Amino acid sequence: MADEVREKLRYTETHEWLKVEGNNAIVGITDHAQSELTDIVFVELPEPGKEISKGDELCIVESVKSVSEIYSPISGKILKINKKLEDSPEIINESPYDNGWLVELEIKDKSEINNLLDSESYKNIL
Amino acid sequence: MLLKSPLHDVHIELGAKFTEFAGFEMPIYYSTIKDEHLNVRKSVGLFDVSHMSNVWITGKDADKLISYTTVENASRIGDKLSQYTAILREDGTVIDDTIFMHLGKKYMMIPNAGMAEIITTWLKDKIKEKDFDAKVENVSRDFVILAIQGPKSRDTLQKLTDTDLSNVKFFNCQYIDISGLNCIISHTGYTGELGFELNITPVKESKDIFLEILKAGKEFNIKPIGIGARDTLRLEKCFILAGNEFEGGRTPLEALMSWTINWDHDFIGKESLLKQKEKGDYQRLTSMECVDRGIPRHGCTIQKGGEKIGTITSGSLSPCIKKGIALGYLKPKHREIDSTVDIVVRDKPIKAKIVKPPFVKKDWAQQN
Numbered sequence A: 001m002a003d004e005v006r007e008k009l010r011y012t013e014t015h016e017w018l019k020v021e022g023n024n025a026i027v028g029i030t031d032h033a034q035s036e037l038t039d040i041v042f043v044e045l046p047e048p049g050k051e052i053s054k055g056d057e058l059c060i061v062e063s064v065k066s067v068s069e070i071y072s073p074i075s076g077k078i079l080k081i082n083k084k085l086e087d088s089p090e091i092i093n094e095s096p097y098d099n100g101w102l103v104e105l106e107i108k109d110k111s112e113i114n115n116l117l118d119s120e121s122y123k124n125i126l
Numbered sequence B: 001m002l003l004k005s006p007l008h009d010v011h012i013e014l015g016a017k018f019t020e021f022a023g024f025e026m027p028i029y030y031s032t033i034k035d036e037h038l039n040v041r042k043s044v045g046l047f048d049v050s051h052m053s054n055v056w057i058t059g060k061d062a063d064k065l066i067s068y069t070t071v072e073n074a075s076r077i078g079d080k081l082s083q084y085t086a087i088l089r090e091d092g093t094v095i096d097d098t099i100f101m102h103l104g105k106k107y108m109m110i111p112n113a114g115m116a117e118i119i120t121t122w123l124k125d126k127i128k129e130k131d132f133d134a135k136v137e138n139v140s141r142d143f144v145i146l147a148i149q150g151p152k153s154r155d156t157l158q159k160l161t162d163t164d165l166s167n168v169k170f171f172n173c174q175y176i177d178i179s180g181l182n183c184i185i186s187h188t189g190y191t192g193e194l195g196f197e198l199n200i201t202p203v204k205e206s207k208d209i210f211l212e213i214l215k216a217g218k219e220f221n222i223k224p225i226g227i228g229a230r231d232t233l234r235l236e237k238c239f240i241l242a243g244n245e246f247e248g249g250r251t252p253l254e255a256l257m258s259w260t261i262n263w264d265h266d267f268i269g270k271e272s273l274l275k276q277k278e279k280g281d282y283q284r285l286t287s288m289e290c291v292d293r294g295i296p297r298h299g300c301t302i303q304k305g306g307e308k309i310g311t312i313t314s315g316s317l318s319p320c321i322k323k324g325i326a327l328g329y330l331k332p333k334h335r336e337i338d339s340t341v342d343i344v345v346r347d348k349p350i351k352a353k354i355v356k357p358p359f360v361k362k363d364w365a366q367q368n
Helices: A031-037 A119-125 B008-013 B033-042 B062-069 B116-130 B153-158 B209-216 B227-236 B270-279
Strands: A016-021 A024-029 A040-044 A057-063 A067-071 A076-081 A103-107 B017-021 B024-029 B045-048 B055-058 B082-088 B094-103 B106-110 B135-138 B144-149 B173-178 B181-186 B195-200 B223-225 B284-290 B301-304 B307-317 B324-330 B340-345 B348-355
Touching: B017 B227, B024 B033, B024 B227, B033 B045, B033 B223, B033 B227, B045 B209, B045 B227, B055 B062, B055 B116, B062 B106, B062 B116, B094 B116, B094 B173, B094 B181, B116 B135, B144 B153, B144 B209, B153 B195, B153 B209, B227 B307, B227 B324, B284 B307, B284 B340, B307 B340, B324 B340, B324 B348
Parallel strands: B045 B223
Antiparallel strands: A016 A024, A024 A103, A040 A057, A057 A067, A076 A103, B017 B024, B045 B144, B055 B106, B055 B135, B082 B094, B094 B106, B144 B195, B173 B181, B181 B195, B284 B324, B284 B348, B301 B307, B301 B340, B307 B324, B340 B348
């Protein structure tokens, strides 16, 4: 079963996706990432208001056997976190690009977005 | 280079994802750990555990050798019976926990994966030391070992044999024909569910049996199970994983294995245990269930009032009760049921309560 890659999103080599919405960006992990992790059983999200730099650890996603750090594709300030994932982490497996979003950030430096992969380049690394 | 199970190609065919364990490349899961785990509790699962070891113990003094080197008095374990026991060092710490099966004039011992040579050498040394008329043979590479576990395990296996499996009672063992293959069967397992383990030789004739059991169990929704779920299943029942729970040197008294000790015979480590028993205030293996969100892992610090009181030996998320569960050694004063401790996960203390084992009770499948 091929991993889904959405055309309008940007990607990182560490399998995070990013969606620009005005001055904000929504971040999550890709279909490939969730399928490698299999059942996600725990998510530790950051506190809203936290300042984060590109490449910093954004949150932790755990499967039964493994602990994975998710890195921020860009610098910014955490505005919202997807609290539903605390009780139902499996939403990330079911819907990695929609209901399984992790955080929404206020973008600090729009030029950082240009350094991210587009959907074609991301497909090539899979 | 990693060793492989004789059934490695079968696992590839079944879509297994592999991992390294005790020098072997073994399936960690075929679908997902959670899915396989729940399948064993609710119906039936089939495990390849050929990475475990097989040692024949034979000779006039075979039972004396076992009695000397384990905490069990082997003369108590009659033909067609097996026993769970511990092999100790002089200082009373556990070298390995193991099962041995009495099969006529021979005993089959099943040390843990990676322990075959260590145990065989240890036993051979003791034969020399005591001048026992006994022989020890490491035949691990000649055996395929399978475990079939779950409420529907007996029904599945019954389809492949004329022997009435309801006569193979708990911890009984015997030779049996399964699907035309002569096997050693024991009513044993590492999941806390109804189940059996099969030791099959020679290996080259054993390659089809895995798929045959899967076929027989299809009507019961059988699945192949990897070592990922094997670990979460045993942890929910507070069973010991030697590499974790004996790490750094632990005695059977500390590991809550006193029930396995037969004090009426002389065995290596007995003196040390008696001394420890008299002192009394030693750490004991303790079951902790998380109250706060979080998953405790091996190596996490256990704290009380900000002070370190122990370390987690095994930790995970329980797929059945959906809470973090863990084992660790604590002093008696910290072990009161329902009292709480803090387990430090990524620098954050998460509250856990001391519980009476097991984490998941026998009736879980009926209740869920």
